[in-house]
Amino acid sequence: MKLLNLILVNIKRQLKNPAILVMLILFPLGMLLFLNGSDNEKIEKIGIINNENSIQSEKLINNLKEQYEIRELTGKINDNLELIENNELIGIYVIPNDFENKLNKGEIPNIEVYKKEDSLDTLMSDSIMESFIKDSLKEKNSNGITDNYIKTKIEKKEISDKQNESFNVIMICYFMFMGGSIISEEIINLKNQNVLKRMITTSNTDKEILGSLFISSFLIQGILSSLSYIIVVKLLKVENSNIPLGILTIFLSSIVSTSIIIAVTRWIRNITLASLTMVLFSLIMFCLGTFNSNTDFLKNPPAIFKVGIISPFYWMLKIIETGNLIIPVIILILMSLVFFTLGSFKLRDFVKE
Structure with a gap:
C-alpha cells in the first residue's frame, strides 16, 4: 500500500511538470503530423500487371x-507490392x-487490385475499369441489358502500411528516450532539494522509494506516449495499423528508457551532464538501430551497422515490422535489467553523496 501511495504521489508530481507533457505528447504529435503531412504528396501512378496483352486489355x-x-509491371504481384508500401504507386491492378x-x-x-486504402484516386480508377467492363458487356449483349444488371468484379486486397506504422512508433519511442533527460533532471533535483532525504526519514524503505520512482516513470512515459x-x-487515419502491437512496443521502450534514466542518475550527478548524456545516448542508439534495420538487404554491411543490434531501437523495429515477439521482447527486457543493475544503488548512500 505504501508503494502504491508513493507511485501516485510521484505521478502527480511528474504530471505537474509541463516539460514532460510537451516532450511526451505535444512534441511527438506536432513532429509526426508535420512529417507525415510533408510525405503525403499526391500520387497518381497506377501499376498494371497485364497477364493477357490482348486488344481489350490494351484499350482498358x-x-x-x-x-x-x-x-x-512484370512478374508476380508479390514481386511488386513494395512499390505500394514505398508510396511509389497508389495501387496495382492485375488483369487476368x-x-x-x-x-x-x-x-x-x-x-x-492491391492498395493500402480507398482514396479518391483509387476509387476513380476503379470506376474507370467498371465503366469499361460494363460498356464492353453491353456491346456484346444484344438484348439491351442495362447497367443495373451488370456487376463488375474488382477484388480488392489491402496492403498493410508497415512503413508508416514503423516510422510513427519508432519516432514516439525516440522522443520518449529524449524526454528521459527531463525525468533524470527531476530525480537529481529531488536529491539536491533534500526531498529524497526527507523521504528516507519516514517509514518508507529504500526499495519502496526507488521502486516508486522507477514504476511512476515507466507508467508516465508508457501511458503518455501510447496516448500520443x-x-x-x-488523426492520420493510418489503415491496418496494429495498435496493440504499437502500444506493447512503446511500453517495452518505456522499460528500457526508465532503466537508462536510473543508470544515468546514479552515475552522473550534474543535471546538465545527465541531461546531455540522455540526449546523446538516445541519438546514438536511434541512429545505430534504424540504420542497421534498413541495411538488412546488404550482404556485407559495414561493421558499425552490425553493432546496431545492441540498440533497443533495432529490436523495437523488429517487433513492428515482423510481428515476432519472443526474441525481441526477451532482449529488450534483458537490456533494461542491465541498465537497472548499473543504476541500482542504496538510496541512503545516493542521498549522502
Whole structure:
C-alpha cells in the first residue's frame, strides 16, 4: 500500500511538470503530423500487371492513361507490392489472362487490385475499369441489358502500411528516450532539494522509494506516449495499423528508457551532464538501430551497422515490422535489467553523496 501511495504521489508530481507533457505528447504529435503531412504528396501512378496483352486489355490501359500515369509491371504481384508500401504507386491492378475471352462470351472478368486504402484516386480508377467492363458487356449483349444488371468484379486486397506504422512508433519511442533527460533532471533535483532525504526519514524503505520512482516513470512515459501514438493513428487515419502491437512496443521502450534514466542518475550527478548524456545516448542508439534495420538487404554491411543490434531501437523495429515477439521482447527486457543493475544503488548512500 505504501508503494502504491508513493507511485501516485510521484505521478502527480511528474504530471505537474509541463516539460514532460510537451516532450511526451505535444512534441511527438506536432513532429509526426508535420512529417507525415510533408510525405503525403499526391500520387497518381497506377501499376498494371497485364497477364493477357490482348486488344481489350490494351484499350482498358489506354482509358486509364487518360487520367493517370501508368506503370506496366512484370512478374508476380508479390514481386511488386513494395512499390505500394514505398508510396511509389497508389495501387496495382492485375488483369487476368482470360480478360478478353470472358468479355467476348459476355461474362464478367475478375480483376484484382492491391492498395493500402480507398482514396479518391483509387476509387476513380476503379470506376474507370467498371465503366469499361460494363460498356464492353453491353456491346456484346444484344438484348439491351442495362447497367443495373451488370456487376463488375474488382477484388480488392489491402496492403498493410508497415512503413508508416514503423516510422510513427519508432519516432514516439525516440522522443520518449529524449524526454528521459527531463525525468533524470527531476530525480537529481529531488536529491539536491533534500526531498529524497526527507523521504528516507519516514517509514518508507529504500526499495519502496526507488521502486516508486522507477514504476511512476515507466507508467508516465508508457501511458503518455501510447496516448500520443493513438492520436496520431486516428488523426492520420493510418489503415491496418496494429495498435496493440504499437502500444506493447512503446511500453517495452518505456522499460528500457526508465532503466537508462536510473543508470544515468546514479552515475552522473550534474543535471546538465545527465541531461546531455540522455540526449546523446538516445541519438546514438536511434541512429545505430534504424540504420542497421534498413541495411538488412546488404550482404556485407559495414561493421558499425552490425553493432546496431545492441540498440533497443533495432529490436523495437523488429517487433513492428515482423510481428515476432519472443526474441525481441526477451532482449529488450534483458537490456533494461542491465541498465537497472548499473543504476541500482542504496538510496541512503545516493542521498549522502
